[in-house]
Structures are given as structure tokens and as C-alpha cells.
Amino acid sequence: MPSRLVVLVSGTGTNLQALLDAATDPAYGAEVVAVGADRDGIEGLARAERAGLPTFVVRVQDYDDRDDWDAALTENVGAYRPDLIVSAGFMKVVGKRFLERFPMVNTHPALLPSFPGAHAVRDALDYGIAVTGCTVHLVDAGIDTGPIVAQRAVEVLDDDDEASLHERIKAVERDLLVDVVGRMCRHGWSVNGRKVSLGE
Ligand code: GRF
Numbered sequence: 190m191p192s193r194l195v196v197l198v199s200g201t202g203t204n205l206q207a208l209l210d211a212a213t214d215p216a217y218g219a220e221v222v223a224v225g226a227d228r229d230g231i232e233g234l235a236r237a238e239r240a241g242l243p244t245f246v247v248r249v250q251d252y253d254d255r256d257d258w259d260a261a262l263t264e265n266v267g268a269y270r271p272d273l274i275v276s277a278g279f280m281k282v283v284g285k286r287f288l289e290r291f292p293m294v295n296t297h298p299a300l301l302p303s304f305p306g307a308h309a310v311r312d313a314l315d316y317g318i319a320v321t322g323c324t325v326h327l328v329d330a331g332i333d334t335g336p337i338v339a340q341r342a343v344e345v346l347d348d349d350d351e352a353s354l355h356e357r358i359k360a361v362e363r364d365l366l367v368d369v370v371g372r373m374c375r376h377g378w379s380v381n382g383r384k385v386s387l388g389e
Pocket of ligand 1: 359
């Protein structure tokens with residue numbers, strides 16, 4: 190049986206699309222069973238709808254506090270009985286309740302622990318870095334602090350701006366995410382301290 194993925198998005202969803210495309214091959218070992226978002230009207234949700242997948246939106250502003258929002262997100266996600274949650278450009282930090290219930294990976298457009306947070310590409314560029322990249326990591330209670338599963342490097346070019354650099358990172362990021370999620374689903378993973386090993 191393929192592993193059941195719920196993918197969470199906040200934007201254009203090109204990482205989601207890469208997972209959807211990979212999962213058309215039964216040998217991939219995982220299928221996307223639903224896509225959730227923290228906002229309406231985004232291309233990520235449209236991609237899911239075009240793929241015939243159920244979608245749901247859980248907006249922070251519709252709840253009294255973050256804990257209620259987290260409970261609602263947990264309930265919506267849980268309805269799809271996922272084996273793994275993929276945060277693919279999901280711009281919210283999930284709460285304790287969510288993380289106690291589901292394993293989750295996030296993709297981040299920098300080489301963590303450098304440049305965590307929502308403006309990683311801009312921050313790396315402003316710092317004057319020569320090599321950056323992307324990271325797939327397990328999600329813990331912090332902001333981009335969970336154990337690293339895999340990383341790939343991307344060179345910064347002299348004439349890069351935030352948009353051009355982010356596009357080149359995203360091309361590498363999509364491949365890495367597809368590779369890592371597939372391996373996790375096919376072979377399992379274990380965590381020893383901060384060290385993540387793929388395969389039992
Ligand atoms: C990715 O670079 C992700 O790491 C970052 O936002 C981007 C999302 O891209 N947090 P997309 O929505 O998958 O196209």
C-alpha cells in the first residue's frame with residue numbers, strides 16, 4: 190500500500206505539483222490523499238483540484254487563538270488518515286497537538302541552520318553568501334529547527350536577485366523533496382538525536 194500524504198501549502202504549489210507528478214508512478218510508494226492550506230484562492234489549491242484531490246482551508250483568523258486553529262487543522266488533516274504530512278511552502282508553524290499526532294517534513298529554501306524563517310532567500314542574499322541551497326527537515330516545535338533529512342547546495346550568481354535565486358533553489362528543492370519523501374515512504378526512517386537515517 191502506498192503511504193498516504195497530506196500536503197500543506199500557502200502559495201503556488203510547485204513542490205506539491207512535483208509530488209503529484211512523482212506519485213503517478215506506483216513504484217514511488219506514496220500518494221497524495223488531500224491538500225490543505227491556510228488561505229483561499231491560491232494556485233496550490235487549484236493544482237490539487239485539477240488533480241481531483243480533496244482540499245481544505247483552515248485560516249488562523251477564523252479561530253479565537255492559535256491553539257483552536259491547531260486543533261482544527263489537526264482534525265481536518267486527521268480525517269485523511271495520513272502516514273506523513275508534507276509542508277510544501279506552508280507558511281504557518283503548527284502546534285504541539287498537530288506534531289504529537291503526525292510526522293511531518295518541511296522544505297526550506299536555505300541550508301539550515303543558516304537563514305531560518307520566512308525570508309530565507311532574501312536573508313541569504315543580503316548576507317552576501319556565495320553558496321546557499323535547500324533543506325528537507327523533520328518538523329519540531331521551533332521555526333525550521335527540526336532534524337535535517339537532506340540538503341542540496343545552489344551557487345549564488347553575481348547578478349542574482351531574490352526572485353532569480355529562489356527560482357533556481359526551487360528547481361533543486363522540488364527534486365530533493367520528491368526524492369526524500371519517496372525514500373521515507375518506501376524505506377521508513379529513524380531519528381537518533383539530530384541524526385535522521387533513511388531505512389529502518
Ligand atoms: C519554497 O521555496 C519553500 O521552501 C518556501 O516557499 C516556496 C514554495 O514554493 N517556503 P511552491 O509554492 O512549492 O512553488
